[in-house]
Amino acid sequence: MELNITRTISELFSAVSLALDIDEGVKLYRTWRVSIFGAEIAGRMLPEERKNIFYGCLLHDIGAISLPEHVIHYLLKEEMPEDPAMLAHPLIGAEIVSQIPNLETMAKFILNHHEWHNGKGYPLGRQKDAIPKAAQIISIADQIDIFMRNEATRSQADLIKALDARRNRQFSSGLIDCAIEVIGNDRLFEETREQNSLVKLFHKTEADIGEISMPAGVDVIGTACEVFSQLIDTKHPYTINHSNRVSRYCLLIALALNLYHDEVTNIKWAGLLHDIGKLGISRKLLDKPAGLTSEEYEQIKQHSVYTKEILGSITDFREIAWIAGSEHERYDGKGYPQGLAAEGIPLGARIIAVADAFDAMTSDRPYRKAISVSDACEELEKNSGTQFDPAVLKEALPILRNLIVTAG
Ligand SMILES: [Fe+2]
Ligand SMILES: [Fe+2]
Ligand SMILES: [Fe+2]
Known part of the structure; x- marks a missing residue:
């Protein structure tokens, strides 16, 4: 059996993320959408980390697995969670992902994906430049998906307004500007709204990003x-x-x-x-x-x-x-x-x-x-x-x- 290691590992991540996004028999395609926005923003702000950000977006909530309900229910409900399992999910996620060879950087981004620019995030309470930029990109891509699921912030204009309100609070001003530019792209916005076009766009982005690199000689x-x-x-x-x-x-x-x-x-x-x-x-x-x-x-x-x-x-x-x-x-x-x-x-x-x-x-x-x-x-x-x-x-x-x- 000639196994293509890098292709298999990359496809395994997409598959696991899709499995984690099934809620009550419905496929949410949540992390696939987060990855599309993450890759798009990374392409403009941090191209050297685009791959880690794309795959990091796919696995960012992997640590939320032990929550009784799908993580999306918690995210839609409250900005600052109190549930200890929710507060721990970035730690658990980082721990899980870092067990796979070559993924320490991605694990670090996952650890920081709920930190806020103003220091009010969790679990570390870091602020501004102490938060890895890539983690902030995963976080804003995640936030865009959450807004798109919320009735009040579903339209392009409302979403832009909602993001703008997070300026210098959850995200830096520069990151907000970039995200607003991305959301302002009508075609991208429409394509990520509907499931069929989202799946197509995901696979296109995945092909464009390329497979994740892995060390040779390790199982x-x-x-x-x-x-x-x-x-x-x-x-x-x-x-x-x-x-x-x-x-x-x-x-x-x-x-x-x-x-x-x-x-x-x-x-x-x-x-x-x-x-x-x-x-x-x-x-x-x-x-x-x-x-x-x-x-x-x-x-x-x-x-x-x-x-x-x-x-x-x-x-x-x-x-x-x-x-x-x-x-x-x-x-x-x-x-x-x-x-x-x-x-x-x-x-x-x-x-x-x-x-x-x-x-x-x-x-x-x-x-x-x-x-x-x-x-x-x-x-x-x-x-x-x-x-x-x-x-x-x-x-x-x-x-x-x-x-x-x-x-x-
Ligand atoms: Fe079984
Ligand atoms: Fe079994
Ligand atoms: Fe999360």
Whole structure:
């Protein structure tokens, strides 16, 4: 498999940002719009940081993942948040992003993206030139998106007025002038308003900006998958490290099945990202311990569709998307989302199904305690040929029985 690393990482960022922008089943395209404005303003004021600003805009609110509602609801409501999770989101975001090689500068911009020119921002309370210029550009691009979502400031003229009122408060005078010039571009303004033209413009900007540079000789994609898997698991308090364990079990089972190197890697990464579609499902629903209505259950099932769609937007992840999006299929054809059966289900997905169920059973849940490894294996065996592939189970069981499980 000839994997294009810089293209994959760049597409992965766009995909994750899109997943983070699903609110109650609706794609907001929020960070895509922020990136367009960020790139536009950066082109005029700070061209040397255009790339970091564009990708920084995409990931700037990644630290808001643990908020009960989508971050946009908080931003539309109040200028200065009091919620500790909201106040911490620039710190958390910087921490997440800095774990990926080469992204320290971007992480610094994210850390500063809620600072105000007059020192009244958060979390550091920095002012004027102490705030990196690039962070202020991300911040103003973000603010433009927020104004465009707000009834009172939706028109071009009202938006310009609203921005002007932030002069020397949230932003420097020079930055306000530049942003007003950008907003004054009728064509750009119209194109960012409507979803279809916004998506087109985003891809055009993305192509123009170019791929993010990454150091050679480092497993950048593997690291990024791990970082994003932690992000997925943080969304749900009971699934900390779930994806990492599932991936570890998948890897061992794939090795026991004598699969080729590329297949093993695909299954390992699919294991890390199998629940990425959950980013698009509301936490209220994910945290509901039991008693889901059938409509709610349908919404939760939607995560598999999102997973396939999100990962499928990455050129070199098509196979991974196919595997990860099929992990809830059952061997007897009674699973979802497509009702595939037996060998019609990708092998990687049949492996994840076993690993996922094993980890769920051996982890505590709010409504039940973890069961022992041997009880979990017995349960898997009971469902051989119905839920699980007997051939996969045959190789998986000796592995799982001998594991030292660290799930809590
Ligand atoms: Fe933010
Ligand atoms: Fe799942
Ligand atoms: Fe899972």
